[in-house]
Amino acid sequence: MFDNADRTNLDQLGEFGLIDHLTKNIKLQHAATLKGVGDDAAVLDPAGKKVLISTDLLLEGIHFDLAYTPLKHLGYKAIQVNLSDICAMNAIPAQVTVSLGMSSKYTLEAIEELYEGIYLACDKYKIDIVGGDTTSSKQGLVISVTVLGYANEEDVVYRNTAEEGDLLCVSGDLGGAYTGLQLLEREKLIYLENPKIQPDLEGKDYIIERQLKPEARQDIVQLLKDLKVKPTAMIDVSDGLASEILHICKQSNKGCQLYEEKIPIDPMTYETAREFNLDPTVCALSGGEDYELLFTIKQADYDKIKHDVDVSIIGYITEAAAGCNLISKSGQVHELKAQGWNAFKK
Numbered sequence: 001m002f003d004n005a006d007r008t009n010l011d012q013l014g015e016f017g018l019i020d021h022l023t024k025n026i027k028l029q030h031a032a033t034l035k036g037v038g039d040d041a042a043v044l045d046p047a048g049k050k051v052l053i054s055t056d057l058l059l060e061g062i063h064f065d066l067a068y069t070p071l072k073h074l075g076y077k078a079i080q081v082n083l084s085d086i087c088a089m090n091a092i093p094a095q096v097t098v099s100l101g102m103s104s105k106y107t108l109e110a111i112e113e114l115y116e117g118i119y120l121a122c123d124k125y126k127i128d129i130v131g132g133d134t135t136s137s138k139q140g141l142v143i144s145v146t147v148l149g150y151a152n153e154e155d156v157v158y159r160n161t162a163e164e165g166d167l168l169c170v171s172g173d174l175g176g177a178y179t180g181l182q183l184l185e186r187e188k189l190i191y192l193e194n195p196k197i198q199p200d201l202e203g204k205d206y207i208i209e210r211q212l213k214p215e216a217r218q219d220i221v222q223l224l225k226d227l228k229v230k231p232t233a234m235i236d237v238s239d240g241l242a243s244e245i246l247h248i249c250k251q252s253n254k255g256c257q258l259y260e261e262k263i264p265i266d267p268m269t270y271e272t273a274r275e276f277n278l279d280p281t282v283c284a285l286s287g288g289e290d291y292e293l294l295f296t297i298k299q300a301d302y303d304k305i306k307h308d309v310d311v312s313i314i315g316y317i318t319e320a321a322a323g324c325n326l327i328s329k330s331g332q333v334h335e336l337k338a339q340g341w342n343a344f345k346k
Contacts, residue, residue: 007107029126032094032150044095044130049150054085060140067191068184068199071110073212075117078143081238083125083216084291086149088236090157090221093125093149098132101142125218155230157295160251162233166296168256168315169231169305171220173264174241175280178287179272180204180211186276206268214291220311221293227304231295242285243338244294246324255322258315258336261329285326286339 032046044051058064058078066074079096086093098118102111122129127147187199201208217236224231233252235244241263249256263284273280296317297305305311315327324336 007109029128044148046150050091050153050156052086052089052091052149052151052156053146054082055144055146056082056085058143058145060142065184065188066141067188069212071113072117072120074143075114075119076121076213077117078145079118079121079125079127080214080216081291082145082147083121083127083218084214084236084238086147087216087218087221088234088293089149089151090155090224090231090234091149091151092218092221093127093147093216095128095130095148096122097130097146099144100132100134101137101139101144102134103137103140106141125216155225157231157234158251159233159235159248162248162252162254162296162317163298164254164317164319165299166232166317167299167302167313168245168258168294168296168317169311169313170237170241170264170292170294171217171311172290172292173266173269174237174290174292175265175273175283175287176207176210176269177214177289177291178211178283179269179276179278180207180209181287181289182276182278183207183272184211204268204272206266207272210269211289214289216291217293223308223310224295227301227308229297229301229304231297234293234295237290237292237294238288240284240286240288240338241290241294242326242336243288245336246338248294248296249317249320249324252317253320255318255320256315256324256336257318257322257327258325259327262312262314264312264314282339285336 032044056078058074058081060066064074064077078098082096083093100111100114118129121127183201183204187201190197191199233248235247237244245256245258248254260281263281265280265284269283270280273283302313306313326334326336328334
């Protein structure tokens with residue numbers, strides 16, 4: 001944290017002074033960005049491509065807890081979760097707008113730390129910041145990010161276009177972000193009971209990063225392009241694997257067979273789930289915030305993708321009448337149900 005002598009109250013700069021301070025070093029990277037920050041609106045020229053737009057809102061106390069979320073990580077994550085939505089359409093993100101609502105407890109130095117993470121994510125993924133807004137907030141920190149991406153019309157992939165017989169695929173591994181969250185919540189409670197006890201996170205770096213510093217899978221979009229595989233349907237895993245599969249099946253009017261033994265779970269995720277007396281499969285199915293890509297492909301494309309270690313084939317699409325089923329490791333058939341994130345749960 002900062003010493004009081006090093007703190008700069010935001011009212012010393014004012015809204016426009018703050019914006020100027022935070023955006024003075026922005027360098028545009030995309031030819032499609034004709035005008036970014038500095039005028040009444042950004043000007044973009046996507047050169048004949050289709051434009052994809054998505055927005056996410058992150059609220060302090062609802063979507064993040066600053067007791068264990070460093071501001072730099074929060075800024076990074078705020079960008080990544082938005083980029084993931086564009087990747088989930090088989091497109092490449094290019095620009096973002098970032099808007100903040102801040103209570104009086106936040107100083108310039110705190111907002112600079114948040115923006116360090118924002119700029120780090122944008123630099124890594126070659127994203128232009130082209131606008132946004134700042135305002136005061138009585139409810140802590142509010143972050144709103146809007147992302148724009150581009151794709152040729154024939155490359156865009158939707159949720160509602162899965163076909164019977166398609167293979168169900170997912171990138172990376174699942175459940176890590178949820179188990180990382182359980183670990184952070186446990187250490188927070190221990191700290192509140194005894195502030196002298198230091199957090200015990202040794203050896204858990206991977207699942208902590210899965211929660212605090214997720215990565216949008218833009219590399220999978222490029223991989224599929226390189227392999228000449230166009231998914232038949234696609235979505236990102238933000239609310240849990242089960243929820244996302246059911247979205248694809250409902251919107252495509254199809255069923256599915258999902259095999260428990262095929263769901264990719266990292267050993268650290270598995271071990272940590274067991275430490276908390278949680279079922280690792282349930283963590284993968286319902287945990288959320290993994291930001292991996294779930295997609296379906298035609299069976300004819302199987303040979304193109306079968307050797308990629310970062311993509312798992314976990315089931316297949318069926319006719320709607322067959323229902324959405326989870327086949328357990330013991331061969332039992334269970335109805336697939338979603339128990340993931342509910343944005344309006346009290």
